[in-house]
Amino acid sequence: MTATLYRNAYIVTPIGGDSPLAGPDQGRVATYEKGALLCENGIIVAVGDESSVLPKADEMDVDMEVDCEGTCMIPGFVDPHTHICFAKRREKEFSMRLAGTPYLEILKAGGGILSSVRSVQEATEEQLFDTTLENVLSALNFGTTTMEIKSGYGLTTEAELKMLSVIDRIARETPLDVVPTFMGAHAVPMEYKDNPDRFVDILINEMLPAVKSQGIAAYCDVFCEEGVFSVEQSKRILEAAKTQGFLLRIHADEVHDTGGAGLAAELNTVSAEHLLAANEDNLRAMAAKGVMADVLPATAYSLKKPYAPVRKMIELGVPVALATDCNPGSCFTESMPFIFGLGVMNMNMTIEEALVATTLNPAWSLGLQDKVGSLEVGKQADFLLLDGETPAILAYHAGVSPVVEVYKKGVYVA
Ligand code: NIG
Ligand code: FE
Incomplete structure (x- = not known):
């Protein structure tokens, strides 16, 4: 004692x-x-x-x-949304975005998320562990004591399992509580560009069962976005994930209002993430179901987009959590103090609201509220x-x- x-x-x-x-x-x-x-x-x-x-x-x-x-x-801060497991940074792409190339255009041309996929596929498990560890320990220095980490830069069964086993090792070898999420539905690989439904079939029939039997990820997440996964495809994947025993999260309405927030409410996902472009009716539907909004202000900052309507969310009764979204593309920060500051200064949250949104609400979003x-x-x-x-x-x-x-x-x- x-x-x-x-x-x-x-x-x-x-x-x-x-x-x-x-x-x-x-x-x-x-x-x-x-x-x-x-x-x-x-x-x-x-x-x-x-x-x-x-x-x-x-x-x-x-x-x-x-x-x-x-x-x-x-x-301690609880960061409920990260893609912090990656092999290489994408600094040149950041400069391309500053020069005017849109984020989704870069992805369409085989860069963006797909460039991280190439480097993660090429990396050994040891190399991927080392780059991830460096970023996670930096986050710990900024006060993050609990963190969600997504896969999704593998996009083959083998590479997704590799990412999840790296994330599991981070959980075992660092002081943080780590929550692993399977996000094989993060982008459509180039080889399935003309037949994305075939990739959805693989996700459902091969990847989800393999991830389930690996036994590391409790959550499944999908990037529901124009040109990535449609609402219908996202629904198929998430329903299959639910049947296979996963808890659900969704990247919804990050760039375009495709109705992802409405799908979150319909499927009663644990959280809907981003929501920069979500419409009020769908936010209302989220409030009715108690779906958590995981809001990522540094992504709006880095993509130079309007911030998510947090005051509206609070007014409608949607519980709000804040996260870094730490990733090498749309948002490279592991600093929860920065996120806290953006919440207060750019989304008009009170200090107390931002504190709840960076600690207890994200704990709920990860099922760790007790x-x-x-x-x-x-x-x-x-x-x-x-x-x-x-x-x-x-x-x-x-x-x-x-x-x-x-x-x-x-x-x-x-
Ligand atoms: O949440 N939007 C999808 N996923 C990440 C970006 C990942 C990347 O660009 O590598 C996000 O913004
Ligand atoms: Fe994300």
Whole structure:
């Protein structure tokens, strides 16, 4: 038994309940101005004002006491949408986009996602592990203690399984909680360009069963977009995935409003991601089903697109989570403080709403709401100490990371 007491911290944490926080509750947090957190074997046993926590600490055998000197403590960030497992960066493509070539045009010409597919197929498992590890450890330094990672740069059964086994190794060999997602439906390979339904058949009949028997991925995701997978194709894939026991996510309405958000509501997926171009009727349908909006503001930033209508989502009662979308193409950042800042400054979220959207709501989006995402008794002691007095520092001190210390299950990890 090892018990540690962190005291004299300005603690701000979402307060959980039976469902993700939405509408007026999107910013539901508790603040303990002179707060303390007591954890034993990595699990929080008391948290709150010092006056309530210190007596509990006195009853226990505390091995270590840390004075946080009034700095701000928040839960570790939960990043619910990444493509951080890749082999090579695509910096030249970024310059092409700046010069005016649209993102989907690059893909159509065999670049974009398909260029990452080539480099991932060529990489050995060891090489892919090394590049992924570097990015994941950087994210950990920025305060991400739980992360979803998608496959989808393999696009053959063999290469998709290779990606998922790399992601599994990241889960086992780093301090983070990692949630693997199978995203074989990320792009249509060039050889199926004229017959994409044949690729959909392969996804359903070969890849999904192979991924299921590998036993690593719990979720299945599809890129529903003009020129990628249509709503009908996405529906076929997701329905098959559901039948085979996967939980569902969907890239919906990232560039065009194809009705992906409506499909998310119809299939009751766990989350719909992007939603830059989603229409109000479909957002309403998502709210009615409680589908989480995983909003990716750095993708709007990098693609120079209008930001997702987060205020509208909150007004309609759609629960909102924020994610990096870290990938080498549309959005290369692993920094949740940057995402937090964009949420506040460019999507007009309050500090409290952005905090919920980067911690507890994404935990719900990954099915980990009982373990991570808030500083509450019984949960893992995953927390950050910031170089600031309140969480506002995350938006206020722009372009830098105010995350000074990262703790996972009560242990200092970065
Ligand atoms: O979420 N939109 C599809 N997937 C990623 C981009 C992947 C890439 O460009 O490599 C996204 O934006
Ligand atoms: Fe994505």
